[in-house]
Amino acid sequence: MKVVKFGGSSLASGTQVEKVFNIVLSDPERKIVVVSAPGKRYSDDIKVTDQLISLGEACLAGKTIEDELNAILKRYSLIAEELQVSSAVIDEIEQNLRSIMSQDKNNPVLFIEAMKASGEDNNAKLIAAYFQSKDVEAHYVSPKEAGLYVTNEPGNAQVLPESYDNLYRLRERTGILIVPGFFGYSKEGDVLTFSRSGSDITGSILANGVKADLYENFTDVDAVYTVNPSIVNHPKEIRELTYREMRELSYAGFSVFHDEALIPAFRAGIPVQVKNTNNPSAPGTKIVNNRANTNGPVIGIASDDGFCSIYISKYLMNREIGFGRKLLQILEEFNLSYEHVPSGIDDITVILREDQMDEETEREVIKRIQMELHADVVEIEHHLALIMVVGEGMRHNVGTTSRAAKALADAGINIDMINQGSSEVSMMFGVKAHDEKRAVQALYNEFFASVLA
Numbered sequence: 001m002k003v004v005k006f007g008g009s010s011l012a013s014g015t016q017v018e019k020v021f022n023i024v025l026s027d028p029e030r031k032i033v034v035v036s037a038p039g040k041r042y043s044d045d046i047k048v049t050d051q052l053i054s055l056g057e058a059c060l061a062g063k064t065i066e067d068e069l070n071a072i073l074k075r076y077s078l079i080a081e082e083l084q085v086s087s088a089v090i091d092e093i094e095q096n097l098r099s100i101m102s103q104d105k106n107n108p109v110l111f112i113e114a115m116k117a118s119g120e121d122n123n124a125k126l127i128a129a130y131f132q133s134k135d136v137e138a139h140y141v142s143p144k145e146a147g148l149y150v151t152n153e154p155g156n157a158q159v160l161p162e163s164y165d166n167l168y169r170l171r172e173r174t175g176i177l178i179v180p181g182f183f184g185y186s187k188e189g190d191v192l193t194f195s196r197s198g199s200d201i202t203g204s205i206l207a208n209g210v211k212a213d214l215y216e217n218f219t220d221v222d223a224v225y226t227v228n229p230s231i232v233n234h235p236k237e238i239r240e241l242t243y244r245e246m247r248e249l250s251y252a253g254f255s256v257f258h259d260e261a262l263i264p265a266f267r268a269g270i271p272v273q274v275k276n277t278n279n280p281s282a283p284g285t286k287i288v289n290n291r292a293n294t295n296g297p298v299i300g301i302a303s304d305d306g307f308c309s310i311y312i313s314k315y316l317m318n319r320e321i322g323f324g325r326k327l328l329q330i331l332e333e334f335n336l337s338y339e340h341v342p343s344g345i346d347d348i349t350v351i352l353r354e355d356q357m358d359e360e361t362e363r364e365v366i367k368r369i370q371m372e373l374h375a376d377v378v379e380i381e382h383h384l385a386l387i388m389v390v391g392e393g394m395r396h397n398v399g400t401t402s403r404a405a406k407a408l409a410d411a412g413i414n415i416d417m418i419n420q421g422s423s424e425v426s427m428m429f430g431v432k433a434h435d436e437k438r439a440v441q442a443l444y445n446e447f448f449a450s451v452l453a
């Protein structure tokens with residue numbers, strides 16, 4: 001049995017949904033189909049999820065909402081018309097949206113959660129209706145009915161372990177099951193979403209739950225490429241990579257597959273195959289436990305910006321018991337999460353996502369570090385990008401760090417920090433955000449251009 005997930009780009013129009021139908025029907029093993037909300041049809045289009053967030057915010061602000069509501073309904077009705085699905089489905093979607101909009105707004109966060117999740121929920125109903133209109137036995141299955149329970153963390157929900165046993169029962173159902181991605185239910189019955197792009201997570205949870213043989217993730221590219229294709233033109237495709245490599249790469253910017261979606265599939269040992277809805281015969285990329293190491297030390301290079309670093313220096317820091325704990329406790333008290341903490345004998349740097357802190361919080365944090373830790377120097381640096389060079393092969397190859405550092409130096413890029421991950425499958429470089437793209441290009445040339453030649 002296979003679980004198949006289709007992303008927003010694969011469901012953005014009727015033509016796309018027709019491709020999805022043909023892909024699902026071409027393999028009888030494709031039994032559970034996880035769908036996103038309609039995504040972008042062209043680069044500056046708006047995803048339905050973003051339209052729903054705007055609509056929800058307008059409702060909370062007491063503004064008129066008819067235009068925003070109609071724009072969303074139009075997205076669904078264009079798809080339905082193209083597929084010749086009865087307009088009754090669109091009436092149902094309208095009723096569903098109006099009923100969410102009239103819900104209690106005392107808890108605005110939960111209200112927005114329900115709005116966001118309706119994007120996938122209504123799309124799953126529409127797609128099930130289309131399959132049925134083609135005389136295929138297909139059923140919409142709500143995450144509630146399936147028993148997909150999650151923690152009470154809005155926009156960052158985590159699956160509750162008991163869900164897996166509930167989901168196993170889906171194996172007994174007949175026909176093709178169309179399940180909306182991106183959300184589950186709390187034990188109190190509230191709708192809670194995963195983090196953005198989280199339909200990948202639903203697919204992985206379902207694959208684990210039903211003990212699928214394969215989790216296929218259909219998107220709009222032929223493969224996972226060695227670098228983000230918006231940075232390097234026509235980069236080399238990756239045929240096979242490990243869960244660990246993909247986790248590091250997706251964490252660091254390979255948005256093609258959500259980093260949190262690796263864990264459920266990995267735990268159940270289910271391989272993940274990334275494939276293209278627009279070119280389903282292309283082999284795609286397989287994510288597995290172990291792979292033959294046939295290429296060089298590096299499998300991929302990812303990058304992401306929006307980081308800042310807090311550098312703290314204090315003579316004899318290495319002798320001071322509890323220094324790190326006190327520092328991290330200050331961050332915890334401001335509800336700040338950190339990404340990396342490279343350290344030396346007298347200094348330590350904490351790297352954080354900078355959108356967590358406004359100017360006032362930043363001033364307070366610095367003041368408390370200075371006063372409570374009696375640091376000699378506390379400096380904050382903004383607008384950093386992190387570049388992650390990843391590959392299982394790095395463990396067995398000497399000199400990868402120096403090759404990377406030299407490539408960056410030759411391109412005239414100053415390295416603000418290097419962190420050789422303790423996982424041994426990645427190394428991280430901090431550079432100024434304005435150098436990010438040039439740095440990725442330089443590293444790509446070093447590790448892949450010669451392989452391509």
Ligand SMILES: Nc1ncnc2c1ncn2[C@@H]1O[C@H](COP(=O)(O)OP(=O)(O)O)[C@@H](O)[C@H]1O
Nearest residue numbers: 007008009219220221224225227228254255256
């Ligand atoms: N290394 C990479 N390999 C392939 N695609 C990547 C990579 N890094 C970023 N992407 C981007 O990920 C996109 C697919 O992810 P996403 O837009 O979330 O798809 P979906 O709509 O299927 O969920 C691609 O169109 C591509 O622009």
Ligand SMILES: N[C@@H](CC(=O)OP(=O)(O)O)C(=O)O
Nearest residue numbers: 007008036049196197198199
């Ligand atoms: N629609 C949700 C969830 C999702 O997974 O979408 P997509 O498959 O388009 O990345 C979002 O935009 O976050």
